[in-house]
Amino acid sequence: MSQFHLKRGSPDEEFxxxxxxxxxxxxxxxxxxxxxxxxxxxxxxxxxxxxxxxGLEEPGDRSGPVSVGCVAGDAQSYILFCDFFDRVIEAHHEHKITSQTPESDFNYDNLKGGGDLDKLYAVRCEASVVRGVDDFCFPTHCSRGERRHLLSLARRALQRLNDDELPGQLFLLEELNPEQKRELNLNPPSSSQLRIGVARDWPDSRAVWVSKDGSLVVWVNMEDHLRLVSTRDDANIAEAFKCICINLQKLEDFYRELRHPFIWKQQLGWVTSSPADVGTGLRIRVHLRLQHLPQHKRLQDILKRLRIRMDKTEYPALYHVSNMATFGVSEVGLTQLVVDGVKLLIAMEKRLKDGRDIDELVPTQK
Structure with a gap:
């Protein structure tokens, strides 16, 4: 690809x-x-x-969570700009980058609990993971041809998944009707996504694969090359995590056979466009019904100690609880953090509901 020769001033003039x-x-x-x-x-x-x-398009809000404010255009970005990316990753994930290979654990049997959350409080859960495909630029920088090639690879890999005991169907976004888009909670790209290029040529070569039993959804060429999502209305984190582990490893094998493995960096683990997702690319989210705990004066300190975050939803008394980081802890370890954290938040909510104190439940600083 030819280089663009921009007429730029000196670094001091352009800062x-x-x-x-x-x-x-x-x-x-x-x-x-x-x-x-x-x-x-x-x-x-x-x-x-x-x-x-x-980060220049959306400079953030000092009162809210700190976003990374940057993206990698391709896998080489993490190497060429490593003195910048490494510092961002360490700050965001609160974990030092070393020469050691990041720990990985997809053995879902190692997870303790997760299928026994109190359903009066835990109403829904979601496990998701993102992956980048080797030899292609990330969505913020890829060409139409690359995106179409990625869709072709996804068709072949997902057909293999379809043939391997998990039947499903691939839908092109440009062919979805309004009702299907509502069912998939598919919104038009934001102005920010358009400005940074991730939604360029929308909806060309964007697709979603949905399993017949509804246990798995795979997004293709959205904010990342691939995003697998398992959602459960019974808040059974263990089953959602198991679904992700089994099918992600199958897809990893299929892509390797297609000679386009998922992108792995020795010191970072799995990498995609956002440094917020390096390491595992895994997000575990639980929807909790809480009335008393969100108003507690020690809530932010408790969440920090548990290494989880809690965000409001559009519904009163309903909150999203998820892992803060994806780097520095294995897949099972991250899921365990959320499971244990959610159980403790529920126990605190019950105490506050009964008018009791929660100080003895507050964990020591991790």
Whole structure:
């Protein structure tokens, strides 16, 4: 691919205004670091300004969770701009990058609990994982041809999954009717997604595969090359996690046979476009019905100690609880963090409902 020769000034002239930027990018980037990255360019044409654009488009809010504020345009970005990305990853995940290979554990039998949450409080759960496919740029930077090739690979791999005891159907987004889009909670791309390029040529070559039994959904060419999601209305995290583990490993084998394995970096684990997802790419989310705990003065301290986050939903007294990081802990370990955290939050909610104190339940700092 030919390189774009932009008419840019010196690094000092081009350095962005980060005074009101609350992202990790804005907190970490210095003029000296910017100068070191300024003239670098990956083989596919990613420059450092492409990397930091998300944080410039959406500088964040000091009162909310800190976003990473950056994306990788391709896998080489994590190597070429490593002195920047490594610092962002360590800050966001609160885990030091070392020469050791990140721990991985897909043995769902090692998970303790997760199928026994109190259904009066835990109303729904979701396990999801993202993967990048080797030899292709990430969605923020890939061409139409790459995206169409990725869809072709996904068709073949998902057909293998379809033939291997999990029948399903692939739908192209451009062919979905309004009712199908509502059922899939599919919204048009945001203005931010359009500006940073992830929604370029929408909906060309975007697709969703849905298993016949509804246990698994696979999104193709959305914010990442692949995103697997298992949702359960009974809040059985153990079963949702098991579904992800089994089918992700099958797809990994299929893609390897197609000579396009998932992208793995020795010190980071699995990598995709966002440094917020490196390591495992795994998100475990539980929908909790809470009335008393969200108003407790120690809530934020409790969540930090549990290494989980809690976000409001559009429904009163319903909250999303999920893992904060994806790096530094194995897949089973991350799921266990959420399971144990949710159980403790439910126990606290019950105590507060009865007018009792929760101080003795607050965990020691991890």
């Amino acid at each position: 962005p205004d980060l005074c009101r930027n609350s992202t990790w990018m804005g907190r970490i980037l210095t003029p000296a670091m910017y100068r070191r990255q300024f003239h670098r360019c990956t083989h596919s044409g990613v420059i450092f300004d492409d990397v930091i654009r998300p």
